[in-house]
Structures are given as C-alpha cells and as structure tokens.
Amino acid sequence: MSLSWRDRYIGVLSPERVALVRRRRGWNRAFDIRIDAPCGDASPAAAATALEGLLQRPEVAAGNITLLLSNHFVRYLLVPWRSETKTPEEFMAFAGICCDRLYGGDPGRRILRTARERAGRPRLAAVLEAEFLAALRRAVGASRLRLASVQPYLAAAFNCLGVAFRQDSFLFLVAEPSRTCLLVALGGCWHSVRAGSGEDSPQALADLIEREAQLLGLEPDGMPPIFVHSPRQSRLDLPECNGVAPATLALPIPAALAEGADPLLAMAMTVA
Structure with missing residues (x-):
C-alpha cells in the first residue's frame, strides 16, 4: 500500500x-x-x-x-485597531479600505492574510493580486x-525564527536577492513595515537599517535589537547600525x- x-x-x-x-x-x-x-x-x-x-x-x-x-509578489501594510469592527468580515472590509488608501483602489487585489493581535494593537496584513x-x-x-x-x-520567516523576537521592540529585516522587507516593533506593537527593491549586500542592508532608524527618530541609546535574515547568505557580517550590531538569523539546509x-x-x- x-x-x-x-x-x-x-x-x-x-x-x-x-x-x-x-x-x-x-x-x-x-x-x-x-x-x-x-x-x-x-x-x-x-x-x-x-x-x-x-x-x-x-x-x-x-x-x-x-x-x-x-x-x-506580496504587499504589506499595518491595519490600525478600530473598535467598531466587530466581526471578521468587518475587519477584512476595513483592511481593504486601508489597502486602497495606501496602494490605490484596485478591485484585483485581495487581502491574503492578517496576523492576530490583541485588542488595541495594529495588525500586519499581506496583500496579493486576486x-x-x-x-x-x-x-x-x-x-x-x-x-x-x-x-x-x-x-513565514518571522513565524519560523520568532524565538529570537521575545522582546517588545526590534527590527527584523528579510533580505531576498533584490528585495528587502523591514518590519519594526516598538513597545510591543507593530510600528511599521516597508518593502522595496534593493541589494542584499552587508553594506546596503546596514544603510537601509540606518535610514530606518533616522525615520523613526531612534537614538543609539534607544536602538532596539536588529535581526537580519537572508536566504542567500547564512552568514552576514553587518557593521553596527546606530550603535547596535545586527544578529543574523539562518536555518541549516x-x-x-x-x-x-x-x-x-x-x-x-x-x-x-
């Protein structure tokens, strides 16, 4: 059999x-x-x-x-907490409105999934072409x-490597070849998610993190831990970013x- x-x-x-x-x-x-x-x-x-x-x-x-x-192939956004949304259907409708505001109205897009969060906190959503x-x-x-x-x-990378994120504040950078995604949590809540084209070389990634720290107004003494995951490079030697040495997260093949x-x-x- x-x-x-x-x-x-x-x-x-x-x-x-x-x-x-x-x-x-x-x-x-x-x-x-x-x-x-x-x-x-x-x-x-x-x-x-x-x-x-x-x-x-x-x-x-x-x-x-x-x-x-x-x-x-995926776009990301943070959906703010809204007490008026009582059902999953209402939340998905609200997430769709937030997506349209950020990326422009397009009936061909679909919210693929959203992360679960406690009441009062924004949720991370992924958007895909229908x-x-x-x-x-x-x-x-x-x-x-x-x-x-x-x-x-x-x-998937965050859920797999999430044991490293047992803290309220961090920066998590996923660096694919020619594509980066930077997820930031501050004070136990999602603060921002940014994606764009870019190199996955150590210096390029360090520059990206430095720019994000400036946008967030983070000083070196208040800089949270930095975690970097690159599927092409299991070992990344990044320079310090705003006073913090990034940690590389990799999985054995x-x-x-x-x-x-x-x-x-x-x-x-x-x-x-």
Whole structure:
C-alpha cells in the first residue's frame, strides 16, 4: 500500500524560478526531492505557469502542498485597531479600505492574510493580486496535490525564527536577492513595515537599517535589537547600525539538499 498521500510538498515562487521540495512524513521529516523550473518573465502569471508545469512532473505524487511566495509578489501594510469592527468580515472590509488608501483602489487585489493581535494593537496584513491567487489554485487543482496554504515569505520567516523576537521592540529585516522587507516593533506593537527593491549586500542592508532608524527618530541609546535574515547568505557580517550590531538569523539546509543549495531552498525551510 502506498503512503505517498502523506507526503508534504513546499512550492517556493520567486520572479526568476519556482522550486518544489518534498518533505516525507515520519520521524525525521526529511526532504528527499528537489525540482525547479525557470519563469518566463518576472510576472506573477509566469510564476504560476512555471508552478503548474512542475506539479505535472511524474515524480510529484499525491499529498499536500504549501505555497511560499517571495516578497516580490506580496504587499504589506499595518491595519490600525478600530473598535467598531466587530466581526471578521468587518475587519477584512476595513483592511481593504486601508489597502486602497495606501496602494490605490484596485478591485484585483485581495487581502491574503492578517496576523492576530490583541485588542488595541495594529495588525500586519499581506496583500496579493486576486488573479495570481486564482492561478495558483488552478495550478494545484490540476495536479494530484491539495492546497494546504499560501504563505507570504515575510510571515513565514518571522513565524519560523520568532524565538529570537521575545522582546517588545526590534527590527527584523528579510533580505531576498533584490528585495528587502523591514518590519519594526516598538513597545510591543507593530510600528511599521516597508518593502522595496534593493541589494542584499552587508553594506546596503546596514544603510537601509540606518535610514530606518533616522525615520523613526531612534537614538543609539534607544536602538532596539536588529535581526537580519537572508536566504542567500547564512552568514552576514553587518557593521553596527546606530550603535547596535545586527544578529543574523539562518536555518541549516538539510544534508540531502546541501549540494547546490540556493535561496529558494533556504526559504522552503521556513515553512513549519
């Protein structure tokens, strides 16, 4: 009897490539296959097409799949607390209004997910193009897999590495190749989230953190801890930023995948 239905797949989508790994169910939850495909261009549609092709490969058996989206494909915002929103439906409607104010009205956008927070605190929300999400669902629907979840990389990295954030204030920088996301918490609440194009070299990341500290009006004696995660660089030697030495957060690549390891594999490791 085949137990392949218990397998779990992780699909990682970036503007350049889509990668698929399988995590076997069992005591060690080992990764045992890795396949990838290039994207025709940097658009979400091209990534969805590449994913569909991968999922039709003969080595892809039945199971569940989690899709992890590069921050290139996701927009983020903080949704302020509003006591008038009593139901999840009301909150999502309010989050949509906040998204329109920040990014402009676009009926083609959809709030993918929001973080849970205590009453009175802003919540982090991720926004995705509705057509992209529909294309991902069609790609999985045409395969032998069942879609378990779609996760933005910033959220997956934070949840995976969150043991480091047991404090009320910090800066968390996720640095993909050519894309950065900087999440700031102050006094136990989300304060800001910024994303943009940029290099992931140590000096470029340090400059980004320094600029953010200036925008926040943080003095060296009040600078919170800084955590940096880069899927392409497990060891980053950043200079001090506003008087604080950044700490690098990385995950070990499984031995079976260590040869020729790339950022997409490191990203897959953040999926719980």
